[in-house]
Amino acid sequence: MDVILQATVNGLLMGSIYGLTALGLTLIFGIMKVINFAHGSILMVGMFAAYWLVELTGIHPYLALFIVVPFLFFFGYYLQAIVIQPVFKAERHVREPITVIIVTTGIWYVLDNLAMMLFGAKYRVVTTAITGHTFTIGDLIISVPKLYGLIATLASAVLLYWFLKYTRMGRAMRATSLDRDAASLMGINQYKVYNIAFGLGTAVAGVAGCALIPFYYVFPTVGVVFDIRAFVIVVLGGLGSIMGALLGGMIIGVIESVFSQFMASTWTEGIIYVIFLFILFVKPSGLFGMKQDW
Amino acid sequence: MQAGLKDKTIRYSLPLLALVAAFLFPLFVSSPTYVQIMILLYFYAYLTTSWNLVGGFAGVLPLGHSAFVGIGAYTSTVLYLHYGLTPWLGMFVGGALAALVGVMIGKPTFKMRGAYFALSSIAFAEGLRVMVENINKLGPFTINGPRGLLIPLVGDSFIKYQFLRKEPYYYIILIMLILVLALTYMVSRRRMGYYLAAGGEEPEAAESLGVNVARYKLMAMAISCFLTALAGTFYAQLTLYFYPKGILGLDLSFELAFIALIGGRGTIAGPILGAFLLRPLNEFTRIYLGGYLPGLHLVIFGLILILVMIYQPRGLQEPLSRLYDKVIRKLTTRSHAMGVEKA
Numbered sequence: 001m002d003v004i005l006q007a008t009v010n011g012l013l014m015g016s017i018y019g020l021t022a023l024g025l026t027l028i029f030g031i032m033k034v035i036n037f038a039h040g041s042i043l044m045v046g047m048f049a050a051y052w053l054v055e056l057t058g059i060h061p062y063l064a065l066f067i068v069v070p071f072l073f074f075f076g077y078y079l080q081a082i083v084i085q086p087v088f089k090a091e092r093h094v095r096e097p098i099t100v101i102i103v104t105t106g107i108w109y110v111l112d113n114l115a116m117m118l119f120g121a122k123y124r125v126v127t128t129a130i131t132g133h134t135f136t137i138g139d140l141i142i143s144v145p146k147l148y149g150l151i152a153t154l155a156s157a158v159l160l161y162w163f164l165k166y167t168r169m170g171r172a173m174r175a176t177s178l179d180r181d182a183a184s185l186m187g188i189n190q191y192k193v194y195n196i197a198f199g200l201g202t203a204v205a206g207v208a209g210c211a212l213i214p215f216y217y218v219f220p221t222v223g224v225v226f227d228i229r230a231f232v233i234v235v236l237g238g239l240g241s242i243m244g245a246l247l248g249g250m251i252i253g254v255i256e257s258v259f260s261q262f263m264a265s266t267w268t269e270g271i272i273y274v275i276f277l278f279i280l281f282v283k284p285s286g287l288f289g290m291k292q293d294w
Numbered sequence: 295m296q297a298g299l300k301d302k303t304i305r306y307s308l309p310l311l312a313l314v315a316a317f318l319f320p321l322f323v324s325s326p327t328y329v330q331i332m333i334l335l336y337f338y339a340y341l342t343t344s345w346n347l348v349g350g351f352a353g354v355l356p357l358g359h360s361a362f363v364g365i366g367a368y369t370s371t372v373l374y375l376h377y378g379l380t381p382w383l384g385m386f387v388g389g390a391l392a393a394l395v396g397v398m399i400g401k402p403t404f405k406m407r408g409a410y411f412a413l414s415s416i417a418f419a420e421g422l423r424v425m426v427e428n429i430n431k432l433g434p435f436t437i438n439g440p441r442g443l444l445i446p447l448v449g450d451s452f453i454k455y456q457f458l459r460k461e462p463y464y465y466i467i468l469i470m471l472i473l474v475l476a477l478t479y480m481v482s483r484r485r486m487g488y489y490l491a492a493g494g495e496e497p498e499a500a501e502s503l504g505v506n507v508a509r510y511k512l513m514a515m516a517i518s519c520f521l522t523a524l525a526g527t528f529y530a531q532l533t534l535y536f537y538p539k540g541i542l543g544l545d546l547s548f549e550l551a552f553i554a555l556i557g558g559r560g561t562i563a564g565p566i567l568g569a570f571l572l573r574p575l576n577e578f579t580r581i582y583l584g585g586y587l588p589g590l591h592l593v594i595f596g597l598i599l600i601l602v603m604i605y606q607p608r609g610l611q612e613p614l615s616r617l618y619d620k621v622i623r624k625l626t627t628r629s630h631a632m633g634v635e636k637a
Contacts, residue, residue, distance in 0.1 A: 029409070033409075035409045035412065035413065083600060083604070086604045087603050087604055087607065090604075090607050091607065098353075098355050098408060099555075099603050099607045101355060101409075101412065102355075102551070102552075102555050102599065102603055103599070103600050103603045103604070105548065105551075105552075105596075105599070106596040106597070106599035106600040106603065107596070107600065108596070109592050109593070109595060109596030109599070110592075110593050110596035110597055110600070112589075112592075113589035113590070113592040113593045113596070114589070114593055116589035117589050117590060117593070220589075228416075228417075228420060231413050231416065231417070232417065235410065235413060235414075239409065239410075264428070266424070266427065266428055267424075267428055269420075269424045270421055270424035270425050270428060273417045273418070273420055273421025273424065274421060276414070276417045276421075277399075277414065277417060277418060277421065280402055280403060280410065280414050281402050284402060284403070284406055284410065
């Protein structure tokens with residue numbers, strides 16, 4: 001029983017990080033109606049940025065947040081403005097432009113393999129001030145960096161929710177999400193909205209990157225690990241739903257962690273896909289799927 | 295009138311010439327390496343053309359077609375190893391199974407937005423790979439987990455789909471490619487093709503005119519999966535060895551989509567063009583640059599993809615077919631002028 005409880009707690013903590021990566025994905029999808037296949041690669045960029053900052057300057061990984069997150073925001077902003085936007089404009093009459101999805105796939109290939117060329121295929125770890133720190137509640141052992149990860153996830157979700165709900169830009173984003181043509185007619189510059197939405201999505205990936213650094217390996221294809229899970233999570237939680245991304249992430253984390261107590265861990269990955277297909281058959285709109293996306 | 299006829303003759307004689315050259319190729323080139331390169335080229339062109347039936351004409355984005363290559367290869371090989379069933383029949387069993395699975399994935403997802411189908415096709419292919427990698431024995435059948443399956447060499451035997459020389463494989467895949475191209479041509483000119491095109495571009499409008507878009511998409515999916523599985527059997531017999539990561543992996547799925555998109559999806563020439571441009575590029579950059587710059591060929595691949603999507607979203611076939619038209623027009627006017635001169 002204790003083992004299961006421990007596995008559940010571990011799963012919740014790790015799952016919150018999955019949820020954090022899914023959060024960026026779902027935000028971009030909700031507003032742009034585009035699945036960003038490069039999301040995992042952008043997480044990888046964030047992890048490498050945090051890694052080198054900590055490794056070279058020795059600053060605390062959570063201080064790196066204040067550099068990595070703005071960096072990734074602008075990275076995403078200009079990626080969207082320069083690379084994705086032209087394709088979007090060419091297909092602006094299509095509700096769900098497939099070519100844009102393909103371009104993000106191209107970005108994924110370029111980023112992952114550039115990292116491979118620059119840094120090699122090796123796994124890197126950085127020892128930080130809090131690596132390996134734990135505390136106990138009764139018999140439960142809780143990892144400190146993972147707990148901070150959970151806090152970062154909740155904080156990001158609340159901030160994002162607040163931003164979308166109460167700021168002028170947030171309202172413009174929701175309007176664009178509902179009907180991009182009508183929003184344009186109301187004087188909203190939809191391409192600016194997309195730039196910011198994409199930038200916000202990648203900035204969230206930057207938060208996830210910094211949160212992961214103290215306890216996870218960095219390597220060029222690390223994004224794929226989180227990418228595939230993030231896809232499953234957003235469908236589980238409902239594409240475009242912030243709440244769904246958070247809870248979906250935790251559900252996937254717990255399932256992964258608890259099931260690996262009973263079977264080979266190579267199987268748990270298979271179980272995630274089974275759950276995914278099951279959801280598609282039974283409740284394709286996901287747990288929190290709404291008629292509209294927000 | 296006369297010029298129009300000439301135009302048509304020239305327009306159709308060039309592909310015919312290419313076809314004749316393709317059939318004669320092994321007679322003039324004896325190096326097995328080059329024949330093998332051509333076999334793989336046709337193999338990719340065949341797979342991409344099959345992909346195109348659903349990915350191009352039906353306007354959805356399948357990103358897990360390697361699953362059907364794998365289903366084809368595993369089904370025919372397991373039936374052959376276990377019951378001694380000839381792969382020539384086994385491939386149809388694999389094809390039927392793949393079509394069934396394809397319909398099962400398509401049925402719930404074709405009604406939803408495209409992203410769901412793309413994601414579920416990936417999830418299915420990856421799920422299948424993980425399953426296969428974790429299973430050593432499935433009921434009475436040995437599938438060997440991550441080590442894959444080995445088909446024992448028996449020498450030249452048509453009935454066992456094994457040949458010591460490369461040429462038989464060359465002609466098999468060439469004929470398969472021609473057949474699948476003919477099928478694509480027929481589909482695109484028939485009611486199904488029009489319905490698919492209408493459903494891909496304006497699903498709501500097509501539905502309101504009484505076209506059952508989902509049903510036609512499902513039909514396209516079934517045909518595409520069936521054809522893809524046949525190529526899986528071909529690959530198994532060509533290499534006599536395959537393993538889940540290679541044949542079921544996402545890399546193959548994405549490569550097929552990339553080739554089709556760069557060549558031009560929803561067209562007949564697109565996949566062929568894409569395969570002929572990208573496969574050699576892929577091979578050569580990997581051979582010459584892969585040694586000291588691992589990953590460079592994939593960076594180039596990704597950049598080409600991005601650039602083509604930005605500047606030629608309909609694929610490279612568009613500017614090239616315009617060029618082809620221009621050349622033909624020049625040829626016809628010249629022959630016409632010569633005819634006039636003679637008269």
